[in-house]
Amino acid sequence: MRNDRSTDPANFIGPDPRRDSDAEIEFHLEMIAAGHRAAGMDPGEARRRAEAEFGDVAGAKSECRTILGRVEERRDRAAWLTAARRDVRYALRSLRRTPGFAAVMVLTIGVALGFATLIAGSLRGLLLRPLPFPNADRLVWVFASDRERATGMDRVSSDEVKAMSGEGHPFERLAVFGDRNLVRTEGIQVARWIGLRVTPGMPGVLGIRPALGRSFTPEEASQGAAVMMVGYERWQRDFGADSSLIGRQLSFFDSKSFTVVGILPPGLAFPLGRSPDTGGFGSGVQAGIQDFWIPMNEESGGTMLGRLRPGATVGQARAMASAVSGRLQAVRIASTPGRILTVVPMRDQILGVAAPALRLLVVAAALVLLLALANLANLMAARASARETEFLVRLALGARPGSNARILLTETGFLALAGAVLGIALAQLGVVSLARFASGQLPLGEQIRIDGPVLAVALVLALVVTAVLTLAPLAIFRRWTPASLTPTTGSGPTVRQSRLRRALVMSQVAAALLLLAGEAAVLKSLARLMTLDLGYSTTRVVSADLNVYRYPGGRAIYAELVRRVSELPGVEAVGTIHSIPLTGKWTFREPLIEAGRPAVDSAARLASGNFVGYDYFGVMGIPVLAGRGFIRSDYDAPVAPAIIINQTAATRFFPAGAVGAVVQLAGAARTIVGVVKDTRDIRIDLETEPQWYLPGVFEGSQLMVRTRGAPAGMLEPIRRTVVATDPSVVVHRIEPLEVIASATLFERRLAVGLLGLVGALALLIATVGIYGVLSYTVSERQRELGLRMAIGASPARLLALVLRNGLATAGSGIAIGLALTIPLRGAVRGMLYQAGPAEPALLLAVAAGLLLVAVLACLGPAWRAARVDPVRVLKGE
């Protein structure tokens, strides 16, 4: 029977099988012609007759050739598949023989690729996806900020609005807005509508158009007309998308009513991220979909948003803003020293602190990938070196020169593929944990995901890894011919190569040390912050953010609220405060000036203030250090006669004794009746400022409740009690103060998490690096080691030799890293809190840990060195 062509050597040099059919047809023609010749025809004539009888000779030949070509092609493909299958089997078998190597490779590739993929996904989500507004790169905020305070993003005042609007050179348009809540009462249903008061320029600045109807006219804004644009989602949900809503009047609580003139476009979630009006990071207040817009004029000031002219730069806008602040400063009374206007691009502001961290992460990802690649190449080279004989034998046995490369490519292809799969899984895990970690904290955080383009990046990286890993050992193989299969195989690397590898590992160790030291420092300051004495206790305190929309009757409602909540089982004390601590809304600022003294140094005597009621100090556990707390009569007076200040204010402004002093504050003379302990109300990591407290309960006061047990179980009972007290009370949020406090540390936690991740990766890479280089060295120095053993070195000595070798590299890396901590300290300083200058104990701990890991990484190769069989090695086997 016929043989399989792919294995029959004769076929490799035989005629083109496609010509088979020609010969066959020739035979046929010859048979016919022979018949004619036998009948006496002359040969030429016989041939012509044969062709005529046969029919279309050329056509038949070409048709046959086509069919045979097709068959041949299919056969080639099958042969290729067989060869590929053979390569795959070979690669898998050789990988299975060294499971440790395969695991380290896959793990390293997976971790490096996963990290890079996660970063690519984050970048795409946060930086590359456009904001939901046309030409959003031209949108900028104009904030007022106070050089003396860290908060720095305040509303602009009316004179600032006017000054900015007056000379709109870099700005195409400016708008001002403020937040506004309305309560819609329809029957017994009470719904809170969240919306904005906007100047008429707002739609133009954002570049949006009403979905239906129109937006506000300048006249409506200046006259304060009662008109409204209703949010698209609200319109869909509550009014069934009925277009007759335009022109209708909607009534709200407190006999407010508005005529609907337009419907906002769908999905208008604005402002995005933090702004003075939506609360800072950590306040938990996230801007959602807008329910309505109503017009406002610029007189009242607010948050300013501008659209730059095409071609205008943020720098020009900043220059103008600073010129305006300078001019205003000159004419203003010195009540707000250091107040300046700042211009912040919308994208930067939305990303906030995340942006520099992301940039840092890109560098980290590139570094991790690069260091990992170097490692992998080292490992591959080490393995190739160990397999020298195997490959040389293959060559000697007549394997085609390319086949070694093909096997290597298959092997690394497998490793890279497995690594890529692992990496994508890790990246997905990272996205999920990032989303959980950053839930509600990182604006646009939900936009981070691993989608098509990000996967494409991961796959391209996997291809790059495959290419590099295949080329590294090939560079070694190039030196070989079958003739090099002699007992002297393995001349070893050049001195330069091994020095380069060593330097690489050193830098890996140094990088790991730096990152881990940074992580340790950041972690320590986070721990310091979390255990910091805030001046009040955050455990067992529940804050209820609510609004009472019935003032002046509200005071009675608050009294009833406090009474009912106090009677709940499990509640120890109840108080009220205007701004819940740590929500970034500690907004009142007035100077503490003794009555009868000139207000010359008012700027220096500025203090933040808050209005408290009932047992606020008791709830928070804030001790009264001197004098007394507020009493009933303090509240009942029409103008509060009593004021309480904190310790800082007392020692700074009233060194002679504060209690009994009379201050002129907010238009009235008030006597200081008590001094309370310092508290950190604005941010945990901000030093305490002078503060004052006035007694007062009014619309917008929040409930603070001290519970006997864990606060989590009390949230629902408190909510139910509050809601049952009066239907006009709207509860926005009830949460333990601990949650709020922990949210304020979000940025630091993010830094700890990210630095920790990168540090761990660097450690892993450095460990693998040490291991890889030592393995390589040991397998290359087999002859030398064998020789040493043959002339009397003990296995323990060889083990020590290799160990010393590895630890010398790791030790130099650690030393370099330690030296670099000094100039590089500045990089993490911003994330540190009250960290000592060098923290030598911390550094030593990190260095010792690294050294330990290095010893572990050295043990494997050292052990192998100690077990070298001198006889085998010297025989050259």
Place this chain on the structure above:
Amino acid sequence: MPREIDVLQGTLDLLILKTLSWGWMHGYSVLAKLREATGQILRVEDAAVYPALHRLEERGLIESEWGVSENNRRAKFYRLTPAGRKTLGAEARSWNRYVEMVARVLSQSPA
């Protein structure tokens, strides 16, 4: 001599398969055997046989091998594969049924 009939489209394959079921045969003798069996009435063009043979081989119904012909020339011989044998059986049965049906219709007289 009776009038020649052209081989119907598709039946050439069946005829070749049947012919090859008798054993190894090269293209020329396949044609000769066919002509012999039909008493020269069916007209089969020589040029059509070879593409048909290659197509059948492509489908795995016949296999080929180079050998030496009766007059000592290199020739390519074909024979049925097991798959070809199976196909021949099925095709032959369906052909017979077809012919039977056509014959039955043609033999009916008006009722």
